[in-house]
Amino acid sequence: MIKLIQLKQVMRNKRFLMFTIFVPCCWFLFMIALSKNDNFGHTFLYYVWYVTSALMGIIGNSIVTFGMRITTSKRYYLLQFKISNYSILKYLLDSLFSQLILNLLIVCMISILGIILGVINISYNFLIIFLALNFFGIYVSLIGFTIGMLMKKTVFEAGGFPIMMVVAIMITPFKTFMVNNFVDYLTYFQKIFPGYYLINLSSNIIQNNNIGLSLLNFTVSIFLTSVPFILLLWFKFIKEV
Secondary structure, rough: OOHHHHHHHHHHOHHHHHHHHHHHHHHHHHHHHHHHHHOOOOOOHHHHHHHHHHHHHHHHHHHHHHHHHHHHHHHHHHHHHHOOOOOOOHHHHHHHHHHHHHHHHHHHHHHHHHHEEEEEEOHHHEEEHHHHHHHHHHHHHHHHHHHHOOHHHHHHHHHHHHHHHHHHOOOOOOOOOOHHHHHHHHHHHHHHOOHHHHHHHHHHHOOOOOOOOHHHHHHHHHHHHHHHHHHHHHHHHHHHH
16 A cells, blocks of 8 residues: 555656656667767667666666655654654655556656667677666665765755765766876765676676676675665664654
8 A cells, every 4th residue: 555655656757758758768769879889889788878878877866766755755644653653664665666656657658769779689688788777776876875865855955966966976987088096086985886787787688798707796796785775774774663
């Protein structure tokens, strides 16, 4: 029931439709058109644009839209924890399930656009990238949930976009088109987080390189960097309940 209510709330949210579906799809369409017109487009770049546009939608949905929804409704749910059998863990799992559906919708829309344009082919490699994107979506949704629970609404309204930009910087592969000391240091920091390995995994899949190490690093990074957010939630819930 809670999952259905959350999904209905989001689907009626014009901001979700505009910034997490329409804008990434338009950006993907623009980059594909630019690649073809300038004769530098090929399979590798098409998949880079596909992954990047999907991440734009996922991060916008999971950090900004989802975080705002949590910080707006958390007082109601914190009260429910005290007067009903609806547990904190159930709230988290229901919210993450709703996010999985929404992120799946975002990735599917961009995938369908890529297939229609003839730049994405349904294959085993594509399926790995598709699943990795949705797995990453659960991870950033956990971050959005934590931020929403810890921040006040007014603070989140002011800081939501900068937080999204920081997350975006952590997944942007600057190393592929820039070479300087600052980018080297930034890359070392990026390697802590799974976004770096998601881009690396996608690159290796597209170029038919060995993906085992990238997939392992991606998975391990997600679980290790999830721990601080889980601990923050645990301390927050102990304090509230």
